[in-house]
Amino acid sequence: MSSSRKVVELFYDVVSPYSWLAFEVLCRYRNVWNIDLKFKPAFLPGVIYGSGNQPAGMNPSKLTYIVSDLTLLSEYFGVPMFRPSDLSDKDTLSAMRFVTALAEKEKEGDMLVERVSRELWKRKWRTHQDITQPASLTEAGLKAGLSANVVKEILSLSKSQPIKDKLKSVTQEALEYKVSAFNLHLCTLCLAHQKIFVVEKYNKMSLHIFPPFLQCFGFPFIVCQVNGKAKVFFGSDRFELMAYFMGNYNGLGIY
């Protein structure tokens, strides 16, 4: 067993309920897996549109599935959440700038980022309270244990250009996080397979259609690093694979 540290980075936005599930599960596993868990507050619309993806809600069948999926998942993971009646959705830009400002101020240790993010998720997905207005962010910050002075400082910092730029750059970091999807052998096979498939279907080559890299297209986006290798995972439903990749899996279950 190698002694090298296992690092797990979680890119998230509090607009994303699946990210909340991943966040809570990773917080629970943090000590069991002995990982350095790093929170990477980012902006979901930036990765959806930046990667050429589309919001899941644009497809009515997918939206109906998501509502049913989240109802069961929230019970399963013990993270109560309820579908907001108003899905017209105010965005989470100010909230994510607030968390980014806190992360920048905190630098060492993510305890407050963890607590404030949880409060924001609770407001958005459990109690259906606003998270767009300064008064709402203040309330969340105080509830998470920040002092009134720190909340004031973070609110003002969150409107500054360096913090706006920082949120953009973390979002961009997720978009540019290229990790090789296959080893060379599998990659060759895969590309050959795609070539055959596309030649049959469209009568043209497709070697450039599917790059052999995995990049972020949605949240939660989780990067696991161990022994100088990295793998990226999309979703709150990949924990067994993450455990397997990091050597925390005994073939029967996660330990």
Ligand SMILES: N[C@@H](CCC(=O)N[C@@H](CS)C(=O)NCC(=O)O)C(=O)O
């Ligand atoms: N199966 C994933 C679904 C995660 C998911 O749908 N995330 C949304 C944001 S809440 C997203 O980014 N979707 C982009 C996509 O599905 O392409 C899970 O269980 O976590």
